[in-house]
Amino acid sequence: MTEAEVVMRNESGYITHTGKKDFGPLEFTGKIAGGLRLDLRRRAPLFCSDWTDAFTPDNFQKSVSSILYLFIAALAPAITFGSRFLDGTNGQFGVLEMIMSTALSGVLFSTFAGQPLSILGATGPFLAYTLVVYDLAVGSDLEFMPFYFWTCMWCSLFTILVAIFDLCALMKHDIFAGLISLIFIIDGVRPIIENFTEKRMTLTAAMFEALLFLYTFGLATYLSHFRRTPWLLRSMRNLMANFAVTISLVTASALAAIYSSDTSLRMLSVDADFSPNLVLSDGSKRPWIVNPMGIEKDFPVWAIFYAILPAIGFAVLGYLDQNLTSVIVNRPSNNLKKGPGYHLDLFVRGALTLPACAVLGLPLSVASTVPSITHVISLTTYEVKQLPEGEIKRPAKVVEQRATNFLIHVLIGCALFLAPVLKFLPRSVLQGVFFYMGIASLTGNNLFDRLFLWLIWDSSKYPQYHYIQKLPIKRVHLYTVVQVVCLAILYGLKAIKETSVVFPFFMASLAFIRKAMRFLFTEEELKLLDSLPDEDEDTEARATRAFVWPNPDQAALA
Structure with missing residues (x-):
């Protein structure tokens, strides 16, 4: 039996086997591990x-360029998030651990997952909730590392159960992409503002860090749009746009190195001896293998079961983050042929990556939306047509394989040997990168697109969004108000220490709030307001309209 006979798409877009109709990737099968077994059946023959597909003559060049770019x-982001973990956990883990987590989790995931195009890394919600777990441990007078170990192991169990019982079928809508952007933006700029109120910071140092922050963000933003300019050659413009963040980070760090001795800049704290960041009371470093029963004092048995509470929160976040990215990567407009593996992705994360991070005491990594989308775009060959309203890009071919993801994370692991160099990175530069990632992630966010409509008072100037053309603007604004209120509550729960432990549960409850909105809106209205432009059209239209952009930068940030 040939590969083409084993894996085919039926008229509904679902994967079929040997010509027989199968359950959809996000449908309940009614059987224990039914969805997981179907995922294995889809992906095993491939x-x-x-x-091997990455290294065929037609794909080799695109694969190599994708590896270098995505590395x-x-x-x-691993470096940037590592610095945030370092500050938020009072040195329990930092940059070295975040790089190791990204590399190890990515290698395991790319080897065994059902959708190996997803790139793993840290995300804003995971950063925020890790700090919640740290506060719980400190507030209960518990050692953080053993408490974190048990939290991750319970989360591993819950994640495996989600995969076994087909609960990925509940993932139908993006209900917290706005939170991701908000965390990046607020947590990016807040430390820069707080510099001016800290007594230990001189005004000169605070001003210089603010300038570095603005320089990093401004240059990254400008270079990301550089392909629109007439300067240089097109290949050079694309190169500078693709490496906008890297160029900004390196040049800002070079400027900081010139004046650092005069301004007392805060630099990234990274040990060059390849040891964990945590320093014990006797001055030694903690061992790489975490002792679950205590490192410097006995860990109480009751705390093992107390860790179930934050573990449920982690499991909810992992479910939402992982599946949100997977749904976007696998959307029909990307024209992927090999099929998704939602349940298998979660199972691999629960059975392999979570225990590995628990044992080594590493921050958790999950499928990260922006790098994953960029990975798909970098491996896609497009058919381009010029029309009066813009450029149509239709994906003709995607290099679907595991090798690029695997090698990207191998190279990230090799970056551990750059630890002596990383300590020259100013923290304000990393905050600029963090802020830029938040602003960039607003592109294509349905909620923020509708928020910007509030600033346009002339209705004739509205963008031609699909729901604008079919719904009264008052209905659009009402829906936006409801979502903004939910987002404000969500961020407030996260920001307040006393309530931060429950914010994943409120996040999960948004699915029920969405169902209750049927009393305010009709089904047709909700379908239009929830959907992306390509979700209410047939497959042929999706493949075309989803790639109509007024300029090339929007395609790069899709």
Whole structure:
């Protein structure tokens, strides 16, 4: 039986096997591990080609360029998030651990997952909730590392159960993409503002850090749009746009190095001896393997079961973050042929990556939306047509395989040997990168697109969004108000220490709030307001309209 006979798409877009109709990737099967077994059946016949397709003569150049590009694109957030973990956990883990987590989790995921195009890394909600777990441990007079170990292990169990019982079928809507953007933006700029109120910071140092922050954000923003300018050659413009964050980070760090001795800049704290960041009371470093029963004092048995509470929160976040990215990567407009594996993705994360991070005491990594989308775009060959309203890009071919993801994370692991260099990165530069990631993630966010409509008072100037053309603007604004209120509550729960432990549960409850909105809106209205432009059209239209952009930068940030 040939590979083409094993894996085909039926008229509904679902994967079929040997011509027989199958359950959809996000449908309940009614059987224990039914969805997981179907994912294995979809992907197992393709496992060998997943490793070889990257290196065929037609795909080799695109694969190599994707590896080099995504290596930098994934390393920069790992460094930035590592610095945030370092500050938020009072040195329990930092940059070295975040790089190791990204590398190890990515290698395991790319080898065994059902959708190996998803790139793993840290995300804003995971950063926020890790700090919640740290506060719980400190507030209960518990050692953080053993408490974190048990939290991750319970989360591993819950994640495996979600995969076994087909609960991925509940993932139908993006209900917290706005939170991700908000965390990046607020947590990016807040430390820069707080510099001016800290007594230990001189005014000169605070001003210089603010300038570095603005320089990093401004240059990254400008270079990301550089392909629109007439300067240089097109290939050079694309290169500078693709590496906008890296160029900004390196040049800002170079400027900081010139004046650092005069301004007392705060630099990234990274040990060059390849040891964990946590320093014990006797001055030694903690061992790499976490002792679950206590490192410097006995860990109480009751705390093992107390860790179930934050573990449920982690499991909810992991479910939402992982599946949100997977749904976007697998959307029909990307024209992927090999099929998704939602349940298998969660199972691999629960059975492999979570225990590995628990044992080594590493921050958790999950499928990260922006790098994952960028990975798909970098592996896609487009058919381009010029029309009066803009450029139509239709994906003609995607290099679907595991090798690029695997090698990207191998290179990230090799970056651990750059630890002596990383200590020259100013923290204000990393805050600029963090802020830029938040602003960039607003592009294409349905909620923020509708928020910007509030600033346009002339209705004739509204963008031609699909729901604008079909709904009264008052109905659009009402829906936006409801979502903004939910987002404000969500961020407030996260920001207040006393309530931060419950914010994943409120996040999960948004699915029920969405169902209750049927009393305010009709089903047709909700369908239009929830959907992306390509979700209410047939497959042929989706493949065309989803790639109509007024300029090339929007395509790069899709």
